[in-house]
Amino acid sequence: MIIQKNISLKSFNTFGIDVCAKHFLSVNNIADLKKVLKSQIYPDKFILGGGSNMLLTKDIEKLVLHINLKGIEVISKTDTSVFVKANAGENWHEFVIWCIEQNFGGIENLSLIPGNVGTAPIQNIGAYGVELKDVFESCEALHIASGEIKTFTKEDCQFDYRNSVFKNELKGQYIILNVAFKLTTQNHTIKTSYGAISNELENQNITKPTIKDVSNAVIAIRSSKLPDPKEIGNSGSFFKNPIISVTQFEKLKHNFPDIPSYTISNELVKVPAGWLIEHAGFKGKTFGDYGVHKNQALVLVNYGNANGGDILNLSKLIQLTIKRIFDINLEAEVNIF
Ligand code: EPU
Secondary structure: OOOEEEEEOHHHOOOOOOOEEEEEEEEOOHHHHHHHHHOOOOOOEEEEOOOOOEEOOOOEEEEEEEEOOOOEEEEEEOOOEEEEEEEOOOEHHHHHHHHHHOOOEOOHHHOOOOOEHHHOOOOOOEEOOEEHHHOEEEEEEEEOOOOOEEEEEHHHHOOEOOEOHHHOOOOOOEEEEEEEEEEEOOOOOOOOOOHHHHHHHHHOOOOOOOHHHHHHHHHHHHHHHOOOOOOOEEEEEOEOOOEEEHHHHHHHHHHOOOOOOEEOOOOEEEOOHHHHHHHOOOOOOEEOOEEEOOOOOOEEEEOOOOOHHHHHHHHHHHHHHHHHHHOOOOOEOOEEO
16 A cells, blocks of 8 residues: 555546645555554545545645455346445446446436445435435445444435535535445436427437437436536536425515426425526636536536635625525535535
8 A cells, every 4th residue: 555645636526626645545455445544644534536526625635545446247137126335435427337238227317417326325326316325235335433334224325405414413524435325237328308308309309318329318418417527627516406495485576476396395485506507607607717617507528727715715705695686505415525
């Protein structure tokens, strides 16, 4: 194990922020991971997965542990379903494509989401009508303080909209080592109810879509709306879609008749933050090397060498403006360091 010094993290975070890790170690096996966690030389560790849901605003003094555990394994298979286990360091989208090639269904709607398998449960990634929790079976995670490995069931993870126990009570306490998924091997449940997918399939004259067709449709939609982090640094949706009371929504609708919403319950509705940010005038605004994406106002972008602190300040300005205009609190979805 060689601990590297003064490593730029620019290529390790999809926002492309150039901060420095004073000490950096990429680990590709559990034995090394346990060993380094026990070491007293670097008491504080910073766990880095795919770097797709973070905004780095300063150099990192702690030992940066890059979780680079690779491997995909079929655990068991029946006529209709399969249990597949993927290690935390596998790239999420490559895993999705691998599953589609094996004709394993269930995660095709989650195509092209940046990041790694190990970080997917932390924020219960979701897109186009599917969330990770729909296919999640269990995950194994290493308790940082004791070095013990624990298996988490779906219930243990307390999944919610872009949320899990790993973002709350257990924040910073565990490193996810692998995730097991339950997928289908035939009679796949094709989910096209999310408007944009059915339109995309119609445009392509596909009436009986396969899981590959759904994946291709999602890839086409995402590519048209969301910037590719390899070209323009970003962390996907910067904010969560806020959930407000029906009473407040009715008042807002009076002033803003076009405001979209998704019903959550009799009392609550979710409002698209992208719509609020666009209607506050931020969509496509650039400030030097950073700004708000031109096709999706929920995405803040780094055009080159932006500083994480500047992007953080822009996010605060957006939050204040949304509060002033709509009286809604926008909560950041990305983790800020
Ligand atoms: N909208 C605007 N202006 C914008 C962006 C969106 O008016 O600039 C409106 C759209 O017209 C539409 C509504 O907002 O009526 C919803 O937009 P969209 O379908 O693009 O989805 P979203 O709610 O903005 C969420 C997720 C995305 C996910 C998509 C598709 C969150 C925070 N974001 O975005 O997830 O891909 O739905 O399922 O829930 C991510 O988490 O990083 C992410 C990209």
